[in-house]
Amino acid sequence: MSARGRKKDSGIPQGVVSRLPVYYRYLLELEEQGETRVSSAQLGEGLDFTAAQVRSDLSFFGSFGQQGYGYNVSDLLKQVRNILGLNRVYSMILIGAGNLGKAIASYENFKHMGFKIQAIFDVDTLLLGNHHAGCVIQPVWYLEEYVQKYPTDIAIIATPSSASQEVCDIVVRNGVASIWNFSPVHLNVPDHVLVEHMHLTDSLLRLSFRLNEKWRAEESS
Amino acid sequence: MSARGRKKDSGIPQGVVSRLPVYYRYLLELEEQGETRVSSAQLGEGLDFTAAQVRSDLSFFGSFGQQGYGYNVSDLLKQVRNILGLNRVYSMILIGAGNLGKAIASYENFKHMGFKIQAIFDVDTLLLGNHHAGCVIQPVWYLEEYVQKYPTDIAIIATPSSASQEVCDIVVRNGVASIWNFSPVHLNVPDHVLVEHMHLTDSLLRLSFRLNEKWRAEESS
């Protein structure tokens, strides 16, 4: 039974949530470059947002700036880090060890942010026992027992589309709080489960749509 | 010099563009299941949108339904396919043949939609000559000459962050119209170049933010 007419939680607006990681990345860059100070105008300029939007976004969480000065880069970075929840460690499992799964398992960029892949599962018996990111690949029939035994914050689904909903149901009914979904299907989950989609094809189709829109506009000019 | 205060094109709203691939995927599923008919209400139900939104989205492009009946699945699918620009073939190149690059090159889901990777480039000389998705990996110093010689619709950037902007500049100054960016950096491009971001870390950080928001809400209840 799928959730219907679901209200987006009354919390922080989606747009703000989408921009938070972008601020985080940019602040990280600034800090690496040794910048100590940044204004909302500079932040906006660098990220193609308006200065007003930057200030408005940040003020959802507190007052991190100073009139006449702007923001201290490393202070703001610490704040954003906490806002994003990077002050703790997340245990993840990966289901599906195909090409995409392997790439996720060996992706370095979020390892050092506290996101740890604790176990990898696959149906393919040929893969079993192989290692990725320091994890042995385990048989998918063991998945349910695993999530019952080990608390898991995030389940990464990188299976073929046909298996995704089933895998999703298994982890959801065993209390996994959130899902990072790489398979190109819409997952049905109860309201309390968070799903973040990472749909390669959707993204590419958006691009091809906009390309065609552009070409059509160029033709008729 | 970065684009500033860029106006989103006056065309189709972003939200609609984001949902188009979702409709496409779902219609494909329905057709495979042998469904011939679907209403905006069903479409909405299956995808957690409202029926009104579905109708409103589709009516940006024409009148594809019929009062009292709904939409014919395969007709609507054809329409959406054309709207997305899937009635032609796209030539793509991939820069960066690391784990992620390899996964993209061997990703089956968009090959049969007309997106063809024509060439793969990498700096790593050890990889040169290797094959992925039927392409030989070529040295990145050859990239500029390549894009001058062969018209390219989409450049896929899957390099380490430090190289992304440079690679981006090369393809942009040689007329590549659009970029599908997998590296976690904000690319500076002229207004006429389209960029579609596929930021794994950003997506994961959005998830961790929402997880924390949820946990905070649960605590204080």
Added chain:
DNA sequence: TAGATTGTTAATCGATTAACAATC
């Protein structure tokens, strides 16, 4: 102090939804 820039309010802009006449 004078200059700069915040945080926030009010005004604007855009997107979603509810409702319904049109009609298959």
Added chain:
DNA sequence: TAGATTGTTAATCGATTAACAATC
């Protein structure tokens, strides 16, 4: 015909922006 469902309009809701008093 009666029932169903579209496409669209008007009403609502939410997000972005411009402007400015507060103040470092």
